[in-house]
Amino acid sequence: xxxxxxxxxxxxxxxxxxxxxxxxxxxxxxxxxxxxxxxxxxxxxxxxxxxxxxxxxxxxxxxxxxxxxxxxxxxxxxxxxxxxxxxxxxxxxxxxxxxxxxxxxxxxxxxxxxxxxxxxxxxxxxxxxxxxxxxxxxxxxxxxxxxxxxxxxxxx
Numbered sequence: 001x002x003x004x005x006x007x008x009x010x011x012x013x014x015x016x017x018x019x020x021x022x023x024x025x026x027x028x029x030x031x032x033x034x035x036x037x038x039x040x041x042x043x044x045x046x047x048x049x050x051x052x053x054x055x056x057x058x059x060x061x062x063x064x065x066x067x068x069x070x071x072x073x074x075x076x077x078x079x080x081x082x083x084x085x086x087x088x089x090x091x092x093x094x095x096x097x098x099x100x101x102x103x104x105x106x107x108x109x110x111x112x113x114x115x116x117x118x119x120x121x122x123x124x125x126x127x128x129x130x131x132x133x134x135x136x137x138x139x140x141x142x143x144x145x146x147x148x149x150x151x152x153x154x155x156x
Contacts, residue, residue: 126136
């Protein structure tokens with residue numbers, strides 16, 4: 001005999017009686033399953049079974065509990081987007097080329113950073129000549145070389 005059937009069969013429990021352990025026993029209501037509007041998961045009876053669905057409602061410690069032997073259908077019954085052969089292929093590609101792709105991305109980012117490091121700099125700091133040397137700040141205009149023109153050869 002299933003535990004749900006044993007719990008729902010008529011027993012000596014009556015409303016308002018006290019059990020020997022000091023707990024209050026209440027009446028268990030059994031009824032056929034109903035679909036309720038607005039619930040995320042619905043209770044549907046099994047398709048090939050002639051056995052009626054049993055729902056048991058009771059309260060325990062102030063909470064309303066509903067038990068049923070019907071099959072639950074919900075979002076977990078929908079096919080998953082990430083299952084299948086396409087995602088297996090994507091997983092193998094990522095497994096195989098993740099580290100080389102990360103290295104190439106690092107080289108590209110490093111090249112961009114090195115190229116743009118001193119762009120639009122206003123001042124530069126000269127490296128110290130010794131441990132007691134003062135900090136020397138050089139303006140960016142002083143480092144730019146002016147184009148020098150070599151004197152034209154004379155025609156003598």
